[in-house]
Amino acid sequence: xxxxxxxxxxxxxxxxxxxxxxxxxxxxxxxxxxxxxxxxxxxxxxxxxxxxxxxxxxxxxxxxxxxxxxxxxxxxxxxxxxxxxxxxxxxxxxxxxxxxxxxxxxxxxxxxxxxxxxxxxxxxxxxxxxxxxxxxxxxxxxxxxxxxxxxxxxxxxxxxxxxxxxx
Amino acid sequence: xxxxxxxxxxxxxxxxxxxxxxxxxxxxxxxxxxxxxxxxxxxxxxxxxxxxxxxxxxxxxxxxxxxxxxxxxxxxxxxxxxxxxxxxxxxxxxxxxxxxxxxxxxxxxxxxxxxxxxxxxxxxxxxxxxxxxxxxxxxxxxxxxxxxxxxxxxxxxxxxxxxxxxx
DNA sequence: AGTGAAAGATTTCAGGC
DNA sequence: GCCTGAAATCTTTCACT
Numbered sequence: 256x257x258x259x260x261x262x263x264x265x266x267x268x269x270x271x272x273x274x275x276x277x278x279x280x281x282x283x284x285x286x287x288x289x290x291x292x293x294x295x296x297x298x299x300x301x302x303x304x305x306x307x308x309x310x311x312x313x314x315x316x317x318x319x320x321x322x323x324x325x326x327x328x329x330x331x332x333x334x335x336x337x338x339x340x341x342x343x344x345x346x347x348x349x350x351x352x353x354x355x356x357x358x359x360x361x362x363x364x365x366x367x368x369x370x371x372x373x374x375x376x377x378x379x380x381x382x383x384x385x386x387x388x389x390x391x392x393x394x395x396x397x398x399x400x401x402x403x404x405x406x407x408x409x410x411x412x413x414x415x416x417x418x419x420x421x422x
Numbered sequence: 423x424x425x426x427x428x429x430x431x432x433x434x435x436x437x438x439x440x441x442x443x444x445x446x447x448x449x450x451x452x453x454x455x456x457x458x459x460x461x462x463x464x465x466x467x468x469x470x471x472x473x474x475x476x477x478x479x480x481x482x483x484x485x486x487x488x489x490x491x492x493x494x495x496x497x498x499x500x501x502x503x504x505x506x507x508x509x510x511x512x513x514x515x516x517x518x519x520x521x522x523x524x525x526x527x528x529x530x531x532x533x534x535x536x537x538x539x540x541x542x543x544x545x546x547x548x549x550x551x552x553x554x555x556x557x558x559x560x561x562x563x564x565x566x567x568x569x570x571x572x573x574x575x576x577x578x579x580x581x582x583x584x585x586x587x588x589x
Numbered sequence: 590a591g592t593g594a595a596a597g598a599t600t601t602c603a604g605g606c
Numbered sequence: 607g608c609c610t611g612a613a614a615t616c617t618t619t620c621a622c623t
Contacts, residue, residue, distance in 0.1 A: 280505075291498035295462045298599060312608050314600065325504045330497060331458035335587055337492045338447075345541055345548055359581050366588035374512055374575035381512055381548070381575075385587045408541035408548075414526050415538035420502055420552045466617060476591050481618070 280325075283308060285422035287316055288325070292419050295329040340367070340385035343410040344392055347378040350403035355379075358402035367395050378406075447492075450475060452589035454483055455492070459586050462496040507534075507552035510577040511559055514545040517570035522546075525569035534562050545573070 280288070286306040290297055303313040320326045335343070346368075350358040362371050362382055371382035382399075386392045392407070399405050447455070453473040457464060470480040487493045502510070513535075517525040529538050529549055538549035549566075553559045559574070566572050 288498065288500060292500065293495075293497070295496040295498045300599070309609050310599085311601075311610090315607085323504065324501055326498050327501050328460075328499045329462040330460070330499055331455065331462045331493050332495045332497055333455060333459065333586060334491055334494045337490065338587060338589065340587055343539075345539065363582055368582055369587055370584050371580065371582035372510075372512065372577045373579045373581055374577050376573070376575040378575065380581070382582065406543070408543040408545065410539045410541050412540045413538065414540055414547070415530055415535055415549065417537050419500060420505060420507055420536055421533035422505065465615085467615095477617080478592090478619080479590055482590090 280422060284316060284320065287313065287320065288422060289419060291317070291326065291329075335369075335385040338385075339387050342386045342388065342392060344384050344386060344395070345408045345410060346380075346382045346384060346396065346399065347406040347408075348380045348382065348399050348403055349378055349405075350380075354402040358399060361398050361402060365395055365398050367391065379403075447589060451483060451487065454480065454487065455589060456586060458484070458493065458496075502536075502552040505552075506554050509553045509555065509559060511551050511553060511562070512575045512577060513547075513549045513551060513563065513566065514573040514575075515547045515549065515566055515570055516545055516572075517547075521569040525566060528565050528569060532562055532565050534558065546570075 283306050287302065290302055290305055299310045299313055302317075303310040306313060308316075317326070348358060348362075358380070362368055362380065365384070367384040367386050368382045369385055371380055373380055384392075384395050386395055392409075396405055396407055450473050454469065457469055457472055466477050466480060469484075470477040473480060475483075484493070515525060515529075525547070529535055529547065532551070534551040534553050535549045536552055538547055540547055551559075551562050553562055559576075563572055563574055
């Protein structure tokens, strides 16, 4: 099926600047996301300089990225070690039959656990916790153990620090 | 050894407001951290209103929290699903003898992997990746498989979304 | 630490290309 | 969609309580 797409009646605009309503990002949007992930509080003037656009245009794009849900918010990064939580641990857990709800509740009610995913496969949960020492690690594990099997590991290093997917 | 600490010559200040140089946070610091984690771009005036302190004082505290390394930075939160990465997967991996360096390199060079921890115990690495579909999941795994054993899971939900440790 | 005000930036809004 | 320029806000800093 052939449809003439060129030379149709339309305003003479740079085709490369056209972006479909909610799909892909152009290279400038990608640059904006990278800069905002690195520093959410960068001034608009500095941001616009780095991506090569005027401040109002950058403002429009940032607002659009927020509106369509690509940017969901802005947060401060906290160093748990400086708060006294010197150990980061990962806990894999599989609830006993009938204990799923109790295990979820125990995980959510344990403040040292800062993130938890439910995953497919043998393990059911993978949780991340920050603790002050091994004794507190044990205490955290003991909150989950009543409801199933756990397997804990101490994080030694992070070969990949939190980063953005390819754009 | 007895040293008189009360009634010594000092300015009459509220003892509860004294904070040692780099140790604990008072409840206002904790409130500031919570607010900034929830919204790093909150205006100072609004922040000071929420924590019940004047804007200059809040500014001082935020600067201090940055200076002593508790706040390490500010970042934008991105929704990978809106970028087309509809699947989040966790990959546990253990390198074959002599393949440790190659596995680390493969992990770091795979852009879909957005975080990776090296942990103690049987598994050596726990990586998080965002992929567009199962085919891309397979492609990511295949980049690591040559260097050791892997065990992959699909993230189904997150009972605990990224949150701050107790303060 | 708080208040109040002034100076410096930033974000936002016009109007035009 | 982007730019220049001005208005409205916000942040920062300073002096003083």
